[in-house]
Amino acid sequence: MKAAPKLLREKAYALLKRKIVTLEYPVGSQLVEQEICEELGIGRTPVREALQRLAAEKLVSIIPRRGIFVSDINFWELQRLIEARLMIDVFCARTAASIASPKQILSLKDLLVRAQQWAAERRIPELLETDRRFHLQIVAVLENPFISQAAEKIYDQMFRTWFLSFSRRTREEVLETLSEHLSIINALEARQSDAAEQAVRRHIENYRRKLIQEDSAFRNMGCVAGQVNA
Numbered sequence: 001m002k003a004a005p006k007l008l009r010e011k012a013y014a015l016l017k018r019k020i021v022t023l024e025y026p027v028g029s030q031l032v033e034q035e036i037c038e039e040l041g042i043g044r045t046p047v048r049e050a051l052q053r054l055a056a057e058k059l060v061s062i063i064p065r066r067g068i069f070v071s072d073i074n075f076w077e078l079q080r081l082i083e084a085r086l087m088i089d090v091f092c093a094r095t096a097a098s099i100a101s102p103k104q105i106l107s108l109k110d111l112l113v114r115a116q117q118w119a120a121e122r123r124i125p126e127l128l129e130t131d132r133r134f135h136l137q138i139v140a141v142l143e144n145p146f147i148s149q150a151a152e153k154i155y156d157q158m159f160r161t162w163f164l165s166f167s168r169r170t171r172e173e174v175l176e177t178l179s180e181h182l183s184i185i186n187a188l189e190a191r192q193s194d195a196a197e198q199a200v201r202r203h204i205e206n207y208r209r210k211l212i213q214e215d216s217a218f219r220n221m222g223c224v225a226g227q228v229n230a
Contacts, residue, residue, distance in 0.1 A: 005046065012042045012050035020059050020070055021159040022125050031060065031068040057156055073160060078211070085154050086204050088147060089135065093196040096141040097188050104141055108134060108185050112178065119174045127174070128162050134181060138188075165210060180206065 016036070019025045036047050051068055054060045061069050096104075111134045118127035132155050139151045166174060180203040187195035 008042055008046035009049050012036075012040060012046045013053055015040055015042075016047075016050050016054060017059065017156075018125070020054070021156075022163050023160060025070050027070055027072055027160075029070050031070065033068070057153065059156065078158070078161060079208075081154055081157055082204065082208055082211075084150075085158070086201070088139065088151050088154065089200045089204060090197050092139045092142055092147065092151075093184065093188070093200040094193040096138050097191055097193040097196040100138075100141045100188050104137065105185065105189050108137060108181075108188070111137065112181050112185065115178055115181070116175075119171065119178060122171075124163060124166050128159065128166060131162070131181075132159065138184070161211065165207075169210075177203075177206070 016025075025031065031051070033044060033047055033051070036042075036051075037044055040047065051060060051062070055062045055068075058071055061071050063069065111130055115127055115130040115134070118124075118130060135155065136148070136151060139148050142148075169177075180199065183199040184196060184203065187199050
């Protein structure tokens with residue numbers, strides 16, 4: 001029985017996106033539809049539609065008469081993404097501290113336990129996907145689809161830099177990041193909006209600091225480093 005077109009499209013999208021964000025397809029590399037179809041075992045139409053979706057998310061660039069390329073990661077743009085993330089995550093954390101249900105907080109705790117397991121096993125893709133879900137669940141507490149969509153786009157754009165950064169961190173550094181997640185959970189559970197904001201700010205600013213320290217790694221990845229305002 002053949003899979004439905006929508007399922008094939010979603011499968012192609014998920015597989016291609018994973019290969020891009022985990023840098024299996026390096027920044028700047030050219031993607032050839034026929035080769036992708038053969039590699040994934042999926043027909044041309046679902047692959048083409050998946051690539052169009054990835055282009056809308058700015059993960060690939062479709063250049064007429066030249067081809068399809070994995071998008072560059074511009075360091076200046078990354079800084080702007082961090083600023084946008086800071087605005088959204090702080091607002092959502094402050095609000096969630098007032099309205100998050102015990103069930104939602106328990107779900108965050110479960111994700112943290114899972115993340116600790118992935119960290120111990122050095123399973124970086126699984127760790128980062130759990131990290132992404134952690135932050136999106138806080139956003140989801142507000143039940144605002146416009147904020148959720150904006151947050152998803154920001155996290156998708158940043159995922160590649162997360163992968164590169166976490167792949168280079170020691171186990172202790174990764175556990176330190178997870179301890180920051182615990183601080184966020186504790187603030188939400190205590191219904192302390194100010195503490196939730198401080199925990200989120202500290203979490204994001206620590207990530208910004210690590211990016212600056214890892215600037216040479218991003219140069220090697222194909223990034224264009226710009227002026228950074230810490």
